[in-house]
Amino acid sequence: MAIALPARHRVPLRGLSVARLLREVARRPAGRFGLFVIAALFVIVFFTPWIAPYDPAAQHIIDRLQGPSWRYPLGTDDLGRDLLSRIFYGARVALGVAVPAVVGAVLLGLLLGTVAGYAGGKIDNALVVVFDTLQAFPAVILALVLISLLGPSLRNVIIVIIVSFAPGYGRVSRALVLSVKQNSFVEAERSLGASDFRIAAVHVVPNILAPLCILMAMDIPSAIVVESGLSFLGLGVQPPTPSWGSILSEGFDRVRDTPWPVLWTGLALMITTLGFTMFGETLRDVVDPRFAGLRRLRRP
Amino acid sequence: MSESLLEVEGVSVVYHTRQGPLPALRDVGFSVAPGEILGIVGESGCGKSTLSSALVRLLPPNGEITGGQIRLKGRDLVRLSEEQMRALRGRELAMIFQDPLTSLNPAFTVGTQLVDVQAAHRSKRSERRAIRRRAVEMLEQVGIPDPGERIDDYPHQFSGGMRQRIMIAMALMLEPALLIADEPTSALDVTLEAQILELLRQLRREHGTTILFISHDLGVIAQLCDRVVVMYAGHTVEEGDVESIYARPLHPYTQALLAAVPSRMHRGDRLATIPGRVPSLSALPPGCTFADRCPHAQDVCRRDELRYLSVEGRRVRCAMHDPMSGFDRDAQPSQLVESETAA
Amino acid sequence: MSDPTRNGTLVDLEDVRTYFYDHRGFVGRWLGRPGVPVRAVDGVSLEIGRGEIVGLVGESGSGKTTLGRTILGLARATDGRILFDRRDVASLSRSQVRSLRSRMQMIFQDPYSSLSPRLRVSYLLTEPYKINRVPVEQRYSVAELLDMVELSSEQASKYPHELSGGQARRVGIARALALHPEFLVADEPTSGLDVSAAASVLNLMKDLRQRLGLTYLIITHSLNVVGFIADRIAVMYLGQLAEVGPTERIFEAPAHPYTRALLSAVSEPDPKQRRAEHKLLLPGEIPSPKNPPTGCRFHTRCAYAQELCRSAAPILEEVEPGSVVACHFWRKVRAGGDEVGAAGPPDALAPRAAG
Numbered sequence: 001m002a003i004a005l006p007a008r009h010r011v012p013l014r015g016l017s018v019a020r021l022l023r024e025v026a027r028r029p030a031g032r033f034g035l036f037v038i039a040a041l042f043v044i045v046f047f048t049p050w051i052a053p054y055d056p057a058a059q060h061i062i063d064r065l066q067g068p069s070w071r072y073p074l075g076t077d078d079l080g081r082d083l084l085s086r087i088f089y090g091a092r093v094a095l096g097v098a099v100p101a102v103v104g105a106v107l108l109g110l111l112l113g114t115v116a117g118y119a120g121g122k123i124d125n126a127l128v129v130v131f132d133t134l135q136a137f138p139a140v141i142l143a144l145v146l147i148s149l150l151g152p153s154l155r156n157v158i159i160v161i162i163v164s165f166a167p168g169y170g171r172v173s174r175a176l177v178l179s180v181k182q183n184s185f186v187e188a189e190r191s192l193g194a195s196d197f198r199i200a201a202v203h204v205v206p207n208i209l210a211p212l213c214i215l216m217a218m219d220i221p222s223a224i225v226v227e228s229g230l231s232f233l234g235l236g237v238q239p240p241t242p243s244w245g246s247i248l249s250e251g252f253d254r255v256r257d258t259p260w261p262v263l264w265t266g267l268a269l270m271i272t273t274l275g276f277t278m279f280g281e282t283l284r285d286v287v288d289p290r291f292a293g294l295r296r297l298r299r300p
Numbered sequence: 301m302s303e304s305l306l307e308v309e310g311v312s313v314v315y316h317t318r319q320g321p322l323p324a325l326r327d328v329g330f331s332v333a334p335g336e337i338l339g340i341v342g343e344s345g346c347g348k349s350t351l352s353s354a355l356v357r358l359l360p361p362n363g364e365i366t367g368g369q370i371r372l373k374g375r376d377l378v379r380l381s382e383e384q385m386r387a388l389r390g391r392e393l394a395m396i397f398q399d400p401l402t403s404l405n406p407a408f409t410v411g412t413q414l415v416d417v418q419a420a421h422r423s424k425r426s427e428r429r430a431i432r433r434r435a436v437e438m439l440e441q442v443g444i445p446d447p448g449e450r451i452d453d454y455p456h457q458f459s460g461g462m463r464q465r466i467m468i469a470m471a472l473m474l475e476p477a478l479l480i481a482d483e484p485t486s487a488l489d490v491t492l493e494a495q496i497l498e499l500l501r502q503l504r505r506e507h508g509t510t511i512l513f514i515s516h517d518l519g520v521i522a523q524l525c526d527r528v529v530v531m532y533a534g535h536t537v538e539e540g541d542v543e544s545i546y547a548r549p550l551h552p553y554t555q556a557l558l559a560a561v562p563s564r565m566h567r568g569d570r571l572a573t574i575p576g577r578v579p580s581l582s583a584l585p586p587g588c589t590f591a592d593r594c595p596h597a598q599d600v601c602r603r604d605e606l607r608y609l610s611v612e613g614r615r616v617r618c619a620m621h622d623p624m625s626g627f628d629r630d631a632q633p634s635q636l637v638e639s640e641t642a643a
Numbered sequence: 644m645s646d647p648t649r650n651g652t653l654v655d656l657e658d659v660r661t662y663f664y665d666h667r668g669f670v671g672r673w674l675g676r677p678g679v680p681v682r683a684v685d686g687v688s689l690e691i692g693r694g695e696i697v698g699l700v701g702e703s704g705s706g707k708t709t710l711g712r713t714i715l716g717l718a719r720a721t722d723g724r725i726l727f728d729r730r731d732v733a734s735l736s737r738s739q740v741r742s743l744r745s746r747m748q749m750i751f752q753d754p755y756s757s758l759s760p761r762l763r764v765s766y767l768l769t770e771p772y773k774i775n776r777v778p779v780e781q782r783y784s785v786a787e788l789l790d791m792v793e794l795s796s797e798q799a800s801k802y803p804h805e806l807s808g809g810q811a812r813r814v815g816i817a818r819a820l821a822l823h824p825e826f827l828v829a830d831e832p833t834s835g836l837d838v839s840a841a842a843s844v845l846n847l848m849k850d851l852r853q854r855l856g857l858t859y860l861i862i863t864h865s866l867n868v869v870g871f872i873a874d875r876i877a878v879m880y881l882g883q884l885a886e887v888g889p890t891e892r893i894f895e896a897p898a899h900p901y902t903r904a905l906l907s908a909v910s911e912p913d914p915k916q917r918r919a920e921h922k923l924l925l926p927g928e929i930p931s932p933k934n935p936p937t938g939c940r941f942h943t944r945c946a947y948a949q950e951l952c953r954s955a956a957p958i959l960e961e962v963e964p965g966s967v968v969a970c971h972f973w974r975k976v977r978a979g980g981d982e983v984g985a986a987g988p989p990d991a992l993a994p995r996a997a998g
Contacts, residue, residue: 193744
């Protein structure tokens, strides 16, 4: 999850509105690609019941193991289920898990990190120890341990992702809070009588949201990978709910009969990851040079 | 005029941005005689940092010198290639900056950095010892105690004032003919500033170093410099020797600037302020850029580009002092209302 | 010379000390090693009269900013008493502290970083009322506050980064005025501003004193600023007061060698007054507040220093009514011409790199 944050974080994002940001991102080819992918994914997620041609669990045994055709645009798997529909529903699962999970991780990490950075002292030390300990585990091991403790289910996958990702956000939030705290407006508000809570909620946190959003965008693919990975191992979403991971898993078992499930799912994962990553990186590039007030320059 | 060390003539610099070209410097010209200390004074946005970058040809990638000549000992620097400029930097031309913390590399000892400067120009190993000896001498000259030992310390082991001295030592290693000092004392306490100014005077006295001193502080300029150039919004607006300019400023901007400096002399009154703000580079008005803030402004001021003329032993860029401009010398200056956008 | 406290003393500092303890981290604290304190303010006693403008002058490391913050309660005094309107600040209850807060405010040094960047000016100017639950009748409207600092009401909808340095500074002043303070501490009010913007801010501060009956403590390193605006000047060096007195007297007949050196170092914008001789050049640098010199803190750089100065710290003595100085040899300083050789005592140039 470690992405290099732009330096100079004293006062992030002076006055850039969301609309302008998105426009800037769209100006760059990588950003355009990312936005397109994300848009397409969200369309799929929300409109799947209407656009998917078949019920993903419906088995058409007669038509099993077919390649792409007019009836089944991506082909069918070994049980005759339409791959296109399964991939669409898998996308629902992927994003339906990844987005809430990452958001949850950010919120939890933000809360703990802000408390740590703001309170300082023993509380800070204790929280940092917690963050570091959790982060010391390789993500895979941690995920596996947690899911085996909680039992496999979609809800638990979300919990696992939140617990795995939150410490990272906690550290980042804490560092940002510490940096913002150095600005004298914090002291100015104190001198006006503002409570610590008010200063944290109204003045500090809004100034650190921007870099967190960038990280979030780039973490969603990681979360999708975690979910797919767990589902691949059978520890994530349980059948009959299709997950990209489970489609892959079944596909590998039958790869000699038909390569299509593995191919299409792999492609779906790849494009999704690329899309979010390009979006996140472009967003960071757009925001980063603005911090310093420089403009991207063109030689005459 | 006898042979000048540095002659800047008609220099213009433009920054290319997404919004189009921004004219940071327009028709800037002055000269510096050998052994002289010339001050360049102006407020923020006047272009003085652009000027110092342009002189050493270290403008950022989007900056371009679009016209004029910068003649150092007769050679036009604008025409030189980057390699030729590199040979000059440090040797003929050296620069010191405002913040010695960021100008010194924290990862190397002071000695390494001092020796490197010379070594870049001469690389025989046998000469290194001699260069190091000279570095110790330089440190002593700028007032670093125990230079033989401290030469192996790192920048963070020195205080701010000492770091500034080290930077001066570094700049002087190759005995440059011209030292450009860009706000070298702005970040220093007043007593430290006095020390550095004295050091600069000593350098001029003992080594004949010519100094171009850039600052926004009118007091420092008055104390240190022989002559001064006043800049406003990318133009040079007045130039002359320090005593006559401070005693009798000709350009209304210079007059206003001097009247706005707080001092004990003005106790009990209000300080004079300049209404309005410096115009943004992307929206420069035609004619005189100061006209909107000038109590003497007339229509002629806003019409044409003004000429930079010699008047009474100085140079001024002002319609009021240009006999051919059509300025009405009998008109009363207007009382400009101090608008609420006063900076 | 009239008594500055003729209208009553508003702020009274009695031997105030503020130390910062440099915690040697987690483990260090456990092992019981508290670390060397930074003695930022080390025994300052000063009275500020109602309606006065006192200029607190010193260089970096003098502790002047810390003193300002301590008075306002933003830094905790380690020792000594701070009396505001004759009530000991430390002895107040929480609600009393809150009402006290509104009577004294600070104008911060950096005009931009003291304004919360994602909030508009209008919000920043109404927030003090929200925080303190001020009833509507007692509030200034945003337009009124902006008007008081000579800004147009257009500025209300702007964000701090959209303002110029001078405008941002004025918004900071407006915010400080919102709660109807009687006492303002201004930390380097002209820093970061162009000459003209600085001049108009100083003019504004003078006007406000007149109109609103304010009392100011102006913290600055610039003698020119205090020369222009202050009634009395207090000179600080390494956490202690060197000299206090009316502005005229300080400029014309300084009694402390440090004051003399400061005055001599000030660059007057008048070429005719060039001090080519510069006899009063202070050698060396200011020592670290963690390890101040023994006796008189200034002795390591002082041209008048004697053995006594090394061993005994001078206390503030009266020079004339309303003027005090902390120097064993102030009479010599006042009477004498400039000293021969500014080299000072032998250890003056001993390297004392800060921290």
